[in-house]
Amino acid sequence: MSDRVEDLARAFERFPGIGPRQARRFVYHLLSLPLTERTRISDLVSRLAENVRQCPECYRYANGNGPVCNYCSDASRDDSILLIVEKDQDLLALERAGTYKGRYFVLGGVLTLSGKGTIREKELLRAVEKRKNVLKEIILALSATSEGEITTDHLKEKLLPYRDHITLSVLGRGLATGSELEYSDAETLSGALQNRKET
Amino acid sequence: MSDRVEDLARAFERFPGIGPRQARRFVYHLLSLPLTERTRISDLVSRLAENVRQCPECYRYANGNGPVCNYCSDASRDDSILLIVEKDQDLLALERAGTYKGRYFVLGGVLTLSGKGTIREKELLRAVEKRKNVLKEIILALSATSEGEITTDHLKEKLLPYRDHITLSVLGRGLATGSELEYSDAETLSGALQNRKET
Amino acid sequence: MSDRVEDLARAFERFPGIGPRQARRFVYHLLSLPLTERTRISDLVSRLAENVRQCPECYRYANGNGPVCNYCSDASRDDSILLIVEKDQDLLALERAGTYKGRYFVLGGVLTLSGKGTIREKELLRAVEKRKNVLKEIILALSATSEGEITTDHLKEKLLPYRDHITLSVLGRGLATGSELEYSDAETLSGALQNRKET
Amino acid sequence: MSDRVEDLARAFERFPGIGPRQARRFVYHLLSLPLTERTRISDLVSRLAENVRQCPECYRYANGNGPVCNYCSDASRDDSILLIVEKDQDLLALERAGTYKGRYFVLGGVLTLSGKGTIREKELLRAVEKRKNVLKEIILALSATSEGEITTDHLKEKLLPYRDHITLSVLGRGLATGSELEYSDAETLSGALQNRKET
Numbered sequence: 001m002s003d004r005v006e007d008l009a010r011a012f013e014r015f016p017g018i019g020p021r022q023a024r025r026f027v028y029h030l031l032s033l034p035l036t037e038r039t040r041i042s043d044l045v046s047r048l049a050e051n052v053r054q055c056p057e058c059y060r061y062a063n064g065n066g067p068v069c070n071y072c073s074d075a076s077r078d079d080s081i082l083l084i085v086e087k088d089q090d091l092l093a094l095e096r097a098g099t100y101k102g103r104y105f106v107l108g109g110v111l112t113l114s115g116k117g118t119i120r121e122k123e124l125l126r127a128v129e130k131r132k133n134v135l136k137e138i139i140l141a142l143s144a145t146s147e148g149e150i151t152t153d154h155l156k157e158k159l160l161p162y163r164d165h166i167t168l169s170v171l172g173r174g175l176a177t178g179s180e181l182e183y184s185d186a187e188t189l190s191g192a193l194q195n196r197k198e199t
Numbered sequence: 200m201s202d203r204v205e206d207l208a209r210a211f212e213r214f215p216g217i218g219p220r221q222a223r224r225f226v227y228h229l230l231s232l233p234l235t236e237r238t239r240i241s242d243l244v245s246r247l248a249e250n251v252r253q254c255p256e257c258y259r260y261a262n263g264n265g266p267v268c269n270y271c272s273d274a275s276r277d278d279s280i281l282l283i284v285e286k287d288q289d290l291l292a293l294e295r296a297g298t299y300k301g302r303y304f305v306l307g308g309v310l311t312l313s314g315k316g317t318i319r320e321k322e323l324l325r326a327v328e329k330r331k332n333v334l335k336e337i338i339l340a341l342s343a344t345s346e347g348e349i350t351t352d353h354l355k356e357k358l359l360p361y362r363d364h365i366t367l368s369v370l371g372r373g374l375a376t377g378s379e380l381e382y383s384d385a386e387t388l389s390g391a392l393q394n395r396k397e398t
Numbered sequence: 399m400s401d402r403v404e405d406l407a408r409a410f411e412r413f414p415g416i417g418p419r420q421a422r423r424f425v426y427h428l429l430s431l432p433l434t435e436r437t438r439i440s441d442l443v444s445r446l447a448e449n450v451r452q453c454p455e456c457y458r459y460a461n462g463n464g465p466v467c468n469y470c471s472d473a474s475r476d477d478s479i480l481l482i483v484e485k486d487q488d489l490l491a492l493e494r495a496g497t498y499k500g501r502y503f504v505l506g507g508v509l510t511l512s513g514k515g516t517i518r519e520k521e522l523l524r525a526v527e528k529r530k531n532v533l534k535e536i537i538l539a540l541s542a543t544s545e546g547e548i549t550t551d552h553l554k555e556k557l558l559p560y561r562d563h564i565t566l567s568v569l570g571r572g573l574a575t576g577s578e579l580e581y582s583d584a585e586t587l588s589g590a591l592q593n594r595k596e597t
Numbered sequence: 598m599s600d601r602v603e604d605l606a607r608a609f610e611r612f613p614g615i616g617p618r619q620a621r622r623f624v625y626h627l628l629s630l631p632l633t634e635r636t637r638i639s640d641l642v643s644r645l646a647e648n649v650r651q652c653p654e655c656y657r658y659a660n661g662n663g664p665v666c667n668y669c670s671d672a673s674r675d676d677s678i679l680l681i682v683e684k685d686q687d688l689l690a691l692e693r694a695g696t697y698k699g700r701y702f703v704l705g706g707v708l709t710l711s712g713k714g715t716i717r718e719k720e721l722l723r724a725v726e727k728r729k730n731v732l733k734e735i736i737l738a739l740s741a742t743s744e745g746e747i748t749t750d751h752l753k754e755k756l757l758p759y760r761d762h763i764t765l766s767v768l769g770r771g772l773a774t775g776s777e778l779e780y781s782d783a784e785t786l787s788g789a790l791q792n793r794k795e796t
């Protein structure tokens with residue numbers, strides 16, 4: 001079909017988790033919509049970043065007009081803790097949990113097993129350097145996956161110079177919702193035992 | 200976040216096979232793109248239907264400026280056979296197979312088990328009536344699913360008046376690529392035996 | 399635990415589709431049964447082959463006291479067709495379909511992509527040689543998988559000497575129950591079109 | 598086929614996670630084995646419980662000749678902690694983790710959402726009553742599933758009379774191996790934050 005259809009299908013193929021077949025189904029879905037709805041989606045895409053900006057402090061996408069995002073400007077949040085996540089969605093999951101009240105930094109990725117992957121390392125080190133007098137703890141809140149662990153190890157090394165007065169911590173291991181003991185590995189079970197709590 | 204982010208996430212939720220989580224990941228993917236790329240996607244969406252039109256004969260989406268699509272205007276294709284498919288992607292799969300050289304009609308859906316679902320029934324009957332003097336065969340090429348069979352049965356009834364001089368046929372049953380005998384049902388195996396061929 | 403538990407778990411690990419974890423669950427399941435039920439299962443296993451024998455003609459497992467199995471001894475079945483399947487379960491699936499009334503031969507396996515795998519080749523060639531004067535067709539009824547195709551090709555070569563008076567055939571390709579056109583490959587769709595039938 | 602084949606297939610259908618098709622594949626697998634191997638499996642099944650007995654203290658299956666199992670008789674294990682698991686496999690997973698050195702009790706099941714299910718409640722209460730003077734902590738180590746939680750709640754109620762001098766605890770929540778923050782629920786993330794540890 002037209003180059004336009006192919007071009008759009010190829011753009012959809014770069015969406016996370018989308019293969020060539022589903023990318024084409026998206027194009028047919030759009031073709032089947034009334035013109036007004038297609039125009040509305042086009043407008044939403046083009047104007048998406050108008051109110052939404054990447055915060056220059058924590059690098060998350062947020063809307064607002066201030067110099068930094070609402071979490072970074074919220075005076076009630078604890079300046080002495082900085083929590084590092086891979087991506088915006090992880091930060092939102094933590095906010096939904098509702099128990100963390102410190103500051104955030106969005107790394108923008110993880111390192112792969114082969115040591116590749118781009119993360120905001122320089123930006124992180126700059127942010128830590130800038131706040132080194134108020135910071136007491138940095139939580140490396142990466143996923144409990146191989147890539148998360150490689151990234152954690154890499155950051156621990158880079159943050160070495162700050163370890164004399166800033167505590168580095170990682171999220172606790174234990175039973176995640178849905179975990180069955182029979183299928184849990186030693187690290188998960190040891191964490192669960194160690195972190196057991198009175199009930 | 201902003202209503203714009205939410206609105207776009209909700210539009211993505213209506214894409215085929217997409218849930219709320221993935222819809223949000225799409226929005227973050229778009230936010231992470233450079234402005235030029237986001238603008239390009241927005242343009243592709245808004246101008247998608249400029250060159251691509253629904254062919255008034257076969258109802259598939261195709262580009263071109265002629266009154267009908269390139270398959271409908273192709274004089275080398277056989278006017279005496281009409282093959283009915285559910286959707287554009289089915290037609291494209293048949294074209295990739297490369298053995299069919301007749302005409303097409305895209306039904307635009309199938310009937311559900313409860314008899315619901317909108318299909319281009321009136322349009323089909325009009326197309327058949329118009330070509331009844333050249334048509335020798337109509338192939339009801341619907342999927343081998345319950346919904347495909349319900350739709351086939353419904354169309355057979357509607358096409359009853361033409362059956363004295365137009366043959367109605369359905370696609371042959373047999374082993375699909377990957378089929379294992381042990382897990383095949385009686386209809387598939389009976390078709391495979393009946394359609395066995397010398398090798 | 400005891401060697402006996404370990405030995406039984408290891409025997410279950412060799413059951414088709416069973417890994418180490420499920421093998422151990424089977425042992426615990428057996429341990430949780432009353433002694434009488436465990437004894438009953440043990441008896442069923444040890445006496446399994448008492449009435450069930452491998453037929454010396456078609457090599458399927460069947461019960462009975464005659465020299466050959468009930469399909470091989472059934473005078474109403476057609477001696478002029480021989481259908482070759484990989485395993486007993488494939489034969490049973492064909493019998494459930496109920497349309498085949500010729501003779502069978504169970505190959506006992508397929509060849510792998512690397513050309514390995516043990517099949518009853520000598521036994522098959524002996525059976526064909528013995529019946530070459532009554533045989534008119536041999537159906538190579540292997541699954542529509544890579545391994546099935548490799549095995550079919552191999553057998554075609556080996557049966558070459560008989561091809562002047564015995565037809566070799568393979569099962570027909572087409573839509574299997576559940577097949578959707580969009581996801582079907584060219585070979586399946588070409589077969590489905592070629593084998594289409596009047597309805 | 599013979600009733601024996603059918604009876605054995607039906608026994609396999611009651612094995613955990615096995616459907617009718619796989620049960621029949623098991624029977625064919627057994628038929629394909631040499632007689633000596635089939636006899637060996639039959640013997641292993643019939644004599645399975647000869648050396649393996651259910652320990653009258655912790656109710657796990659273990660081999661040995663002593664009055665109780667090797668964990669219950671091991672003087673080096675801590676008598677002041679009792680850990681309650683659903684089934685033998687959970688206990689084995691904890692032993693593989695290697696950090697727990699107290700006593701065990703195997704509950705033999707969990708309560709379902711509708712409050713059904715048989716667990717060794719009387720046996721547990723008897724064991725706790727008997728050791729109430731040495732016990733300092735009871736760990737309710739059930740899976741992080743709805744059924745695990747219902748069972749935990751039920752046992753907490755039943756153990757109420759002992760809570761003045763015995764601590765009741767549950768396993769810690771946190772990231773299990775493989776957990777991604779984005780897909781973790783509030784309970785898992787709150788546990789992971791609370792149980793974070795210096796690195």
